[in-house]
Amino acid sequence: MVPPKRGPAAVKWQPIPRTRAYELVIKRIEEQITSGVLSVGDQLPAERDLAAALGVSRAAVREAMRAMEAQGVVRSGAGVGPDSGTFLTSMPSKALTQFLRLHMALANFPIDDVLETRIMLERRSARLAARQASASDLATMSRLLDEMDAETGDLAVFNELDTDFHVAMAEAAHNTLITEMTTAIRHSMRSMVLASFREHGDWPELAATLRGQHRAIYSAIAVGDQPGAADTVEAHLRSANDVLHWGAGGHED
Amino acid sequence: MVPPKRGPAAVKWQPIPRTRAYELVIKRIEEQITSGVLSVGDQLPAERDLAAALGVSRAAVREAMRAMEAQGVVRSGAGVGPDSGTFLTSMPSKALTQFLRLHMALANFPIDDVLETRIMLERRSARLAARQASASDLATMSRLLDEMDAETGDLAVFNELDTDFHVAMAEAAHNTLITEMTTAIRHSMRSMVLASFREHGDWPELAATLRGQHRAIYSAIAVGDQPGAADTVEAHLRSANDVLHWGAGGHED
DNA sequence: ACTTTTCTTTGGTCTGACCTTTACAAGGGA
DNA sequence: TCCCTTGTAAAGGTCAGACCAAAGAAAAGT
Numbered sequence: 001m002v003p004p005k006r007g008p009a010a011v012k013w014q015p016i017p018r019t020r021a022y023e024l025v026i027k028r029i030e031e032q033i034t035s036g037v038l039s040v041g042d043q044l045p046a047e048r049d050l051a052a053a054l055g056v057s058r059a060a061v062r063e064a065m066r067a068m069e070a071q072g073v074v075r076s077g078a079g080v081g082p083d084s085g086t087f088l089t090s091m092p093s094k095a096l097t098q099f100l101r102l103h104m105a106l107a108n109f110p111i112d113d114v115l116e117t118r119i120m121l122e123r124r125s126a127r128l129a130a131r132q133a134s135a136s137d138l139a140t141m142s143r144l145l146d147e148m149d150a151e152t153g154d155l156a157v158f159n160e161l162d163t164d165f166h167v168a169m170a171e172a173a174h175n176t177l178i179t180e181m182t183t184a185i186r187h188s189m190r191s192m193v194l195a196s197f198r199e200h201g202d203w204p205e206l207a208a209t210l211r212g213q214h215r216a217i218y219s220a221i222a223v224g225d226q227p228g229a230a231d232t233v234e235a236h237l238r239s240a241n242d243v244l245h246w247g248a249g250g251h252e253d
Numbered sequence: 254m255v256p257p258k259r260g261p262a263a264v265k266w267q268p269i270p271r272t273r274a275y276e277l278v279i280k281r282i283e284e285q286i287t288s289g290v291l292s293v294g295d296q297l298p299a300e301r302d303l304a305a306a307l308g309v310s311r312a313a314v315r316e317a318m319r320a321m322e323a324q325g326v327v328r329s330g331a332g333v334g335p336d337s338g339t340f341l342t343s344m345p346s347k348a349l350t351q352f353l354r355l356h357m358a359l360a361n362f363p364i365d366d367v368l369e370t371r372i373m374l375e376r377r378s379a380r381l382a383a384r385q386a387s388a389s390d391l392a393t394m395s396r397l398l399d400e401m402d403a404e405t406g407d408l409a410v411f412n413e414l415d416t417d418f419h420v421a422m423a424e425a426a427h428n429t430l431i432t433e434m435t436t437a438i439r440h441s442m443r444s445m446v447l448a449s450f451r452e453h454g455d456w457p458e459l460a461a462t463l464r465g466q467h468r469a470i471y472s473a474i475a476v477g478d479q480p481g482a483a484d485t486v487e488a489h490l491r492s493a494n495d496v497l498h499w500g501a502g503g504h505e506d
Numbered sequence: 507a508c509t510t511t512t513c514t515t516t517g518g519t520c521t522g523a524c525c526t527t528t529a530c531a532a533g534g535g536a
Numbered sequence: 537t538c539c540c541t542t543g544t545a546a547a548g549g550t551c552a553g554a555c556c557a558a559a560g561a562a563a564a565g566t
Contacts, residue, residue, distance in 0.1 A: 332559035
């Protein structure tokens with residue numbers, strides 16, 4: 001312990017929280033949202049006006065917009081008309097996708113942890129879908145399966161349909177958060193999956209395997225077999241993860 | 254269909270994707286991360302230098318930093334020294350917390366969906382913790398329970414310990430993504446929970462109930478009862494959700 | 507040797523200008 | 537009259553340059 005040379009005893013000076021201007025802008029907007037003044041679809045004042053109203057520079061307002069845009073709650077467009085100006089919006093999966101991409105690239109989220117999370121999400125989706133999927137939910141999933149049967153050449157299109165099927169299953173569970181997370185995980189791994197598709201030796205056989213597994217998932221959901229749907233989807237995800245060995249050299253454990 | 258008055262037949266002019274400067278900055282940084290040149294802990298060039306190197310203005314670089322900061326992958330500090338400059342970091346839960354707060358405020362995520370997601374996350378955590386919790390994991394949880402017993406007056410401190418207990422359980426499951434999500438959900442609901450605590454009539458009784466439920470969860474985990482741990486934690490979350498009737502008027506369904 | 511001052515670097519903020527996009531209004535020719 | 541061109545205004549997008557604030561380092565003074 002070093003006793004202070006000056007000052008009355010050990011006064012604890014808690015440092016002033018130096019808040020940046022753009023954070024204050026976000027805070028003000030968040031207050032308007034929480035108090036119900038602003039909601040999704042509403043237009044924010046023009047950047048110049050908002051800057052003047054809050055007593056900060058336009059740059060501070062713009063930095064706040066970029067941060068909120070990164071969170072998927074704001075959308076901006078230039079010009080005049082219905083798509084111009086800054087609006088409160090709701091695009092969570094876009095934000096989550098970028099979030100996951102960055103953190104996976106930085107190795108903050110190990111690939112195995114992401115897989116286990118996916119399994120947790122999709123097991124729950126499959127179970128809920130088997131319990132409560134509506135006729136239109138099932139029709140959507142069935143249509144996507146047919147489209148996957150028809151798509152034989154383009155790997156990217158096939159993968160889009162694959163993703164759409166899993167998202168449709170999540171939507172059948174009717175939980176917004178789980179749906180958005182599922183969508184984001186799939187999208188954030190898009191390029192990885194495509195690369196693995198291309199590296200795979202026997203594409204027709206892989207496609208046939210995937211189609212069969214998807215059909216099995218669909219069947220379990222359609223007949224309302226909750227545990228069966230969950231187990232089938234987990235088997236599908238683990239199988240796909242094994243077949244599509246990530247990275248350049250495959251597993252090394 | 255409106256045929257064009259001029260031009261050779263129906264030429265499809267695909268519009269030029271006008272990408273904003275700050276998005277290009279992010280793209281460049283992401284490339285450096287993906288290619289392994291940059292990783293967590295590394296320092297980015299000074300804003301002025303980076304702007305010059307990429308051929309954009311400093312404002313564009315700063316907007317990119319704000320967006321990446323909102324994703325929890327960048328940290329900035331002024332001055333000279335170890336904490337000054339801009340660094341790649343890993344603070345996902347901070348970003349996820351803000352993300353959830355904003356989207357919940359905008360009613361993009363219904364409260365029931367968040368609850369069900371929490372149950373899914375914590376059931377999985379409890380199950381995994383019961384299977385593989387280490388001695389130090391259990392010690393941490395046990396210590397938090399004791400601290401909660403000692404805390405009788407300050408609701409905020411009690412709630413912090415409550416949150417820490419749930420996070421400790423998630424950490425015992427050793428899945429980074431699930432841990433971060435659990436942390437973020439708890440933190441994003443902090444003010445709501447505190448308000449409910451204060452509105453509750455009989456605090457000592459509520460605290461006793463919560464303590465008992467936490468002890469039950471801990472016991473199931475300590476003895477390795479995986480289904481029991483999952484069910485106990487779900488019961489705890491549903492019970493707490495019922496007792497702490499959100500909003501001003503309570504449930505109305 | 508110790509303290510004080512000055513310097514330098516880096517993010518934080520502000521100002522003001524100009525560009526780009528988009529709709530709409532004004533004008534001019536067939 | 538009708539259509540097309542042209543201008544105008546409003547909004548975000550971009551840029552340049554200046555200055556402020558923080559924090560360590562080096563220089564100066566005691």
